[in-house]
Amino acid sequence: MEDFRCLAFNFLMFFLLSVAASSTDTHSKALLALKSEFIDDFGSLSDWIVRSGQNPLGKIHGCSWSGVQCDKNATIVIGIDLSMKRLGGAISGEQFHVFKELVDLNLSHNYLSGKLPIGIFNLTNLRTLDISRNNFSGHFPVGIFHLQNLTVCDAFSNSFSGSLPVDLPKLENLKFLNLAGSYFTGPIPSEYGSFKTLEFMNLAGNVLSGNIPPELGKLKTMIHMEIGYNSFHGGLPWELGNMSNLQYLDIASGNLSGSIPKELSNLSNLESLFLFRNHFSGLLPVELSKITSLVNLDLSDNHISGPIPESFSEMKNLRLLSLMYNEMTGSVPKGIAELPSLETLLIWSNQFSGSLPKNLGSNKKLKWLDVSTNNFVGHIPLDICLGGLLFKLILFSNKFSGGLSPSLSNCSSLVRLRLEDNLFSGDISLKFSDLPDISYIDLSMNNFSGGFPRDISKSSNLQYFNISYNPELGGVFPEETWSLPLLQNFSASDCGISGKLPKFQLCKSVLTIELNDNDLSGNVPESIASCHALVRMDLSYNNLSGRIPEELAHLPSIRILDLSHNDFNGSIPDKFRDSSSLLLLNVSSNDISGSIPENKVFWSMGSSAFAENPKLCGAPLEPCSGPLAIFVGKEMGKLELILILCAGLAIITTILIAWIFFARKRSKGKWKMVCFTGLPPFTASDILRSFDSTESKETITPLSASIFKAVLPTGIAVSIKKIDWEEQRIRMISEFITQLGSLRHKNLVRLLGFCHNKQMVYVLYEYLPNGNLAEKISMKREWLTKLKLIKGIARGLHFLHHDCYPAIPHGDLKSSNVILDENMEPHLAEFGLRCLQQLNEDRLPFSSTTKGGEFNNATEEELWMDVHSFGAIVLEIISNGRLTSAGSSTQNKARDLLLREIYKENGISSPNSSQEEVKQVLDLALLCTRSRPSNRPSMEDVLKLLSEIKPEVKS
Ligand SMILES: *[C@@H]1O[C@H](CO)[C@@H](O)[C@H](O)[C@H]1NC(C)=O
Ligand SMILES: *[C@@H]1O[C@H](CO)[C@@H](O)[C@H](O)[C@H]1NC(C)=O
Numbered sequence: 001m002e003d004f005r006c007l008a009f010n011f012l013m014f015f016l017l018s019v020a021a022s023s024t025d026t027h028s029k030a031l032l033a034l035k036s037e038f039i040d041d042f043g044s045l046s047d048w049i050v051r052s053g054q055n056p057l058g059k060i061h062g063c064s065w066s067g068v069q070c071d072k073n074a075t076i077v078i079g080i081d082l083s084m085k086r087l088g089g090a091i092s093g094e095q096f097h098v099f100k101e102l103v104d105l106n107l108s109h110n111y112l113s114g115k116l117p118i119g120i121f122n123l124t125n126l127r128t129l130d131i132s133r134n135n136f137s138g139h140f141p142v143g144i145f146h147l148q149n150l151t152v153c154d155a156f157s158n159s160f161s162g163s164l165p166v167d168l169p170k171l172e173n174l175k176f177l178n179l180a181g182s183y184f185t186g187p188i189p190s191e192y193g194s195f196k197t198l199e200f201m202n203l204a205g206n207v208l209s210g211n212i213p214p215e216l217g218k219l220k221t222m223i224h225m226e227i228g229y230n231s232f233h234g235g236l237p238w239e240l241g242n243m244s245n246l247q248y249l250d251i252a253s254g255n256l257s258g259s260i261p262k263e264l265s266n267l268s269n270l271e272s273l274f275l276f277r278n279h280f281s282g283l284l285p286v287e288l289s290k291i292t293s294l295v296n297l298d299l300s301d302n303h304i305s306g307p308i309p310e311s312f313s314e315m316k317n318l319r320l321l322s323l324m325y326n327e328m329t330g331s332v333p334k335g336i337a338e339l340p341s342l343e344t345l346l347i348w349s350n351q352f353s354g355s356l357p358k359n360l361g362s363n364k365k366l367k368w369l370d371v372s373t374n375n376f377v378g379h380i381p382l383d384i385c386l387g388g389l390l391f392k393l394i395l396f397s398n399k400f401s402g403g404l405s406p407s408l409s410n411c412s413s414l415v416r417l418r419l420e421d422n423l424f425s426g427d428i429s430l431k432f433s434d435l436p437d438i439s440y441i442d443l444s445m446n447n448f449s450g451g452f453p454r455d456i457s458k459s460s461n462l463q464y465f466n467i468s469y470n471p472e473l474g475g476v477f478p479e480e481t482w483s484l485p486l487l488q489n490f491s492a493s494d495c496g497i498s499g500k501l502p503k504f505q506l507c508k509s510v511l512t513i514e515l516n517d518n519d520l521s522g523n524v525p526e527s528i529a530s531c532h533a534l535v536r537m538d539l540s541y542n543n544l545s546g547r548i549p550e551e552l553a554h555l556p557s558i559r560i561l562d563l564s565h566n567d568f569n570g571s572i573p574d575k576f577r578d579s580s581s582l583l584l585l586n587v588s589s590n591d592i593s594g595s596i597p598e599n600k601v602f603w604s605m606g607s608s609a610f611a612e613n614p615k616l617c618g619a620p621l622e623p624c625s626g627p628l629a630i631f632v633g634k635e636m637g638k639l640e641l642i643l644i645l646c647a648g649l650a651i652i653t654t655i656l657i658a659w660i661f662f663a664r665k666r667s668k669g670k671w672k673m674v675c676f677t678g679l680p681p682f683t684a685s686d687i688l689r690s691f692d693s694t695e696s697k698e699t700i701t702p703l704s705a706s707i708f709k710a711v712l713p714t715g716i717a718v719s720i721k722k723i724d725w726e727e728q729r730i731r732m733i734s735e736f737i738t739q740l741g742s743l744r745h746k747n748l749v750r751l752l753g754f755c756h757n758k759q760m761v762y763v764l765y766e767y768l769p770n771g772n773l774a775e776k777i778s779m780k781r782e783w784l785t786k787l788k789l790i791k792g793i794a795r796g797l798h799f800l801h802h803d804c805y806p807a808i809p810h811g812d813l814k815s816s817n818v819i820l821d822e823n824m825e826p827h828l829a830e831f832g833l834r835c836l837q838q839l840n841e842d843r844l845p846f847s848s849t850t851k852g853g854e855f856n857n858a859t860e861e862e863l864w865m866d867v868h869s870f871g872a873i874v875l876e877i878i879s880n881g882r883l884t885s886a887g888s889s890t891q892n893k894a895r896d897l898l899l900r901e902i903y904k905e906n907g908i909s910s911p912n913s914s915q916e917e918v919k920q921v922l923d924l925a926l927l928c929t930r931s932r933p934s935n936r937p938s939m940e941d942v943l944k945l946l947s948e949i950k951p952e953v954k955s
């Protein structure tokens, strides 16, 4: 019975299949052939199968398949829409001649690659062709002119290269053309001026060059044209003013120079004109104001000079006016304030002067005003917030004066308020309870008075608050200061604030606290423990007292802690030794006693961080002499002192020799020395003998490698790092160290050799006397010096990543691992040691036997991490250490904002060539610290980008 059923079933299946197969029509066959070329990992075309029976002769099976559209009688296929089906693979196009009647073909939003098949040009009835958002590459094939009915050609975001297809203009019905976002090179063909019906053209974001052909002006039907983000030559042809239907023109970032042609004013239908980020110079043409249809005008980031023409007040539809980053002068014409639709006025970084028009804002539409970094004077216009829509008010770095009220007393729409670096005075009369959305307030560097605002804790969205350098402010901090739930940055340096530090309740998100140069007294509350995210705290120059709370040492992210110039007493909590994040603890000029915890972090901070504490000792200060100190106190003779010292030394030496002897005996095996360079030969015992006893014995903790300095008997100073190893890994690790030792690059610290027994290995580096970058990060440097530093670090890292084979991830790149030589040339230290550590622990992210130069994934990940770390160091360098938290303080900030902070840090005020370089370097750093590793550039790219930044040689 079972058998029979099975047999019957098989027979049935055979029957059905043979019927289906025999009746499959040519269209369905072609569709199936097409399907077989796709990589369809997600089964998007799983319903493309031939079912039996339902199809009377003459009809097409495929008409019921997803994405296939047929006519009513199911006899011809008129549309194929495979968009967003997650299809990959390359297509041959051999089937396309079957679909002569096809009208719409949509392959967009897939992962198709390879060449665009010329078979597509057989689809002579095609009206729309959409292959956008794929990865088609190679030249765009010739032949599209066959598609005489084509109205839409969308190839946006592919990887086409070579020149733009010249036969496109032969398409007499084409209305929509998008070839943006590929790698097309060469000029825009002058033939592109002969489209008969084209309304939309986008060629932006390619690698186009050459002059913009004036013939484009003949495109009378054009409505929307985008050709920016290319690298054209020369200026903007005046003929473009003839495109009489044009509503939208965007040639931003097109490398254009010369002046803005006044003929553009003939574009009487134009609504948006974007010419930002070019090199346009000269005056703004007065004629532009004739374009009364204009809604958005952005000419920022050029070299335009002169004033805003009075006539601009005629552009009654203008909503956005952006002229920032130019070289414009004069005052803002009254008429600008009267523009009835104006919402956004961005004119920062120019040389405008005078006061803002009195009635600015009275149009009740104003949302965003940024006039920062100019020479404006006068008060904040009274009506600035009249419409209740103003959310960004950015006035910093001008000479504005007067108070905040009444202009801002009732401006509850504010989100960002930046008034720093002006001459504002009076009370901080903001009612924080009426500012529900405010997230960023900077009032620093003004003359505010009347006490610290009492109700600041009411602003539940505040993230950044800076009121520093208002020396007349005075008052005390309210109890609830730290209960702002989103606060990250709190800065109130030099504000004449007295009283105690409020308890740190709920300060979960605070990253930075700056309260230096005030009159604060009392203790640092132990509740500081709740500030988990704290990275930087500056309490220097106050009258704070009591002990340094141990809780500070437990903060997981603390990097910089400045307690200097106070009255702190007691000792430095030993727990600071365990802090893995700490870079600087400055306790100078207090009454701290005892010894500095022994740890290389403390040594690297330099003695200035601990100076002027008479009762404090230990490295980097004078060593603690223990009982000797008492003798010294009792006015001992010099000779006796020396005798005692010698005796002490003798004892220490004896212990040391005994220790070495003991060490050798205790079956740790003999010490072996491997030297890499042509130094005068030295032996293992030379090295062992050269250790300063306290340093060597105390700081060696298993598996946490530490570095110390030693002077060899030959007088050569070396840095030594100790690593414990497992006996069975000795061979592998020594191979790896030998490989590291063979690396020679001027930006790497040289490895001199290593000395090992069966339990541990001492790795010897050249000793560089000038300390590391972390110690010196806040040092004011010339911009050129910084650039040199950045380039040096990049070259070192590039060498490890791209010149070593297989690549060696640094693994622990941070500013304390960048050592400076006497010429301030950076050398990377500790490269590859993380790998070594992992080799040691048998977690093998890297194998020195990797074949074919293939990185395994773990290695690749570490390379990306290196790039991120590099970006973080660059940020540190260009901000003098202010942007330290590895990107997290930068993530929420707009680039422009960062940029201005960095300009300020570098004392760059007026636009000049360094400003441009700073911009490029910042962009690079932001690129490197992108959150998705694969979005970061390789060190190869980094070096290329850096080499384009050529500092001008000043004669
Ligand atoms: C559909 O078929 C019918 C008869 O078979 C014919 O009269 C009609 O013209 C066809 N329509 C189309 C659109 O082909
Ligand atoms: C192609 O499909 C995408 C996604 O479904 C759609 O957004 C697009 O408009 C289509 N293209 C054409 C030319 O219709």
Ligand SMILES: *[C@@H]1O[C@H](CO)[C@@H](O)[C@H](O)[C@H]1NC(C)=O
Pocket: 097, 118, 119, 120, 121, 122, 143, 146
């Ligand atoms: C169109 O298809 C035919 C085969 O039917 C082929 O010979 C011809 O070269 C194709 N034309 C184009 C432009 O691909």
Ligand SMILES: *[C@@H]1O[C@H](CO)[C@@H](O)[C@H](O)[C@H]1NC(C)=O
Pocket: 124, 125, 148, 149
């Ligand atoms: C183009 O469209 C017209 C009108 O819709 C039609 O008559 C013609 O057959 C189509 N095909 C070609 C190749 O012109």
